Amino acid sequence: MILELAGLAAGYGAKTVISDVSFALEPGQILALLGHNGAGKTTTLKTVMGLIAARAGEVRFDGTPLGRLPVAARVALGLRLLPEGRGIFPDLSVAENIDVVAARLAGRGAMFAPADLYRLLPVLDERRATRAGSMSGGQQQMLAFALAILGTPRCLMLDEPSIGLAPNLVERLFAQVRDVCRAHGVAAVLVEQNVAAAMALADRVVIMNNGQIVFDGTPEEARAQNVWHYF
Numbered sequence: 001m002i003l004e005l006a007g008l009a010a011g012y013g014a015k016t017v018i019s020d021v022s023f024a025l026e027p028g029q030i031l032a033l034l035g036h037n038g039a040g041k042t043t044t045l046k047t048v049m050g051l052i053a054a055r056a057g058e059v060r061f062d063g064t065p066l067g068r069l070p071v072a073a074r075v076a077l078g079l080r081l082l083p084e085g086r087g088i089f090p091d092l093s094v095a096e097n098i099d100v101v102a103a104r105l106a107g108r109g110a111m112f113a114p115a116d117l118y119r120l121l122p123v124l125d126e127r128r129a130t131r132a133g134s135m136s137g138g139q140q141q142m143l144a145f146a147l148a149i150l151g152t153p154r155c156l157m158l159d160e161p162s163i164g165l166a167p168n169l170v171e172r173l174f175a176q177v178r179d180v181c182r183a184h185g186v187a188a189v190l191v192e193q194n195v196a197a198a199m200a201l202a203d204r205v206v207i208m209n210n211g212q213i214v215f216d217g218t219p220e221e222a223r224a225q226n227v228w229h230y231f
C-alpha cells in the first residue's frame with residue numbers, strides 16, 4: 001500500500017469533523033472520495049497532507065507512519081495535493097509558476113520535468129508567458145494540475161480538479177490522470193462533485209457522510225448498492 005489512513009480523526013477548534021476514517025490504496029490505483037458538501041473530504045486530504053493535525057489515528061505512506069512530519073517533507077516523499085481552489089501563484093507567468101516549483105521538486109531523473117508538462121498540457125505551452133491569474137478558470141486549473149505532478153509524485157490528492165473546466169477539458173484532464181497513474185504507477189485520491197465521471201475513472205469508491213465513511217467498494221458495487229442518496 002502506498003497510502004493508508006487508519007482511524008483518522010481531525011477537526012477545527014473544538015469541533016472534530018472527521019472521525020474513524022480508514023482506507024488504503026495501492027500504487028497506480030485511483031480512488032474516488034465522494035460525498036455531499038461538508039462531508040469532510042477536504043479535511044481528510046488536508047490531514048493526510050499534514051496541513052492540519054490528526055487528532056486520532058494515523059497516516060502511513062509506503063508503510064511508514066507519517067506522524068507529525070511537516071508538509072514539505074511529505075511533498076518530498078511524493079505526496080501531492082492539488083488544493084480546492086487551485087494553489088497557483090496568480091501574479092507569476094505560467095512558466096514562472098512551473099519553474100518555481102520545478103526548482104524544488106524536478107531535479108535530474110524526475111518523472112515530470114517542465115518539458116514533460118508542456119508536452120502533456122499544450123494549453124500551458126501556448127501560454128508560457130501569460131500571467132497565471134489572467135487565464136480562465138479552466139486554464140488555471142490545468143496549471144494547478146501541472147504543479148501537482150511536477151517532479152516525482154507517488155500519490156496525488158486532487159481536490160475537485162474539474163471545477164470550472166468545460167466538459168471536453170474534464171475528459172482530457174481525467175484521461176491525463178489515468179495515464180499518469182497507469183503509466184507511472186502513481187496512486188490518486190480524486191475528490192469530485194462530478195460523481196458519474198469520477199466513478200467511471202476510479203478503481204475504488206469511498207463515500208463520506210457527516211465526517212465518516214459510509215461506503216468503500218468498487219464502482220460496480222457502488223452502482224449496485226444505490227449509493228446515490230448520499231449526494
Ligand SMILES: Nc1ncnc2c1ncn2[C@@H]1O[C@H](COP(=O)(O)OP(=O)(O)OP(=O)(O)O)[C@@H](O)[C@H]1O
Nearest residue numbers: 012013017035036037038039040041042043044084
Ligand atoms: N477552516 C475551517 N474552520 C472550521 N470549520 C471548518 C473549516 N473547514 C471546514 N470546516 C467544517 O468542517 C466540515 C467538513 O468540511 P470539508 O471542507 O472537509 O468538507 P468537504 O466534504 O470538502 O465539502 P465540499 O464538498 O463543500 O468541499 C464542514 O462542516 C465545515 O463547515
Ligand SMILES: [Mg+2]
Nearest residue numbers: 041042043084
Ligand atoms: Mg471540499
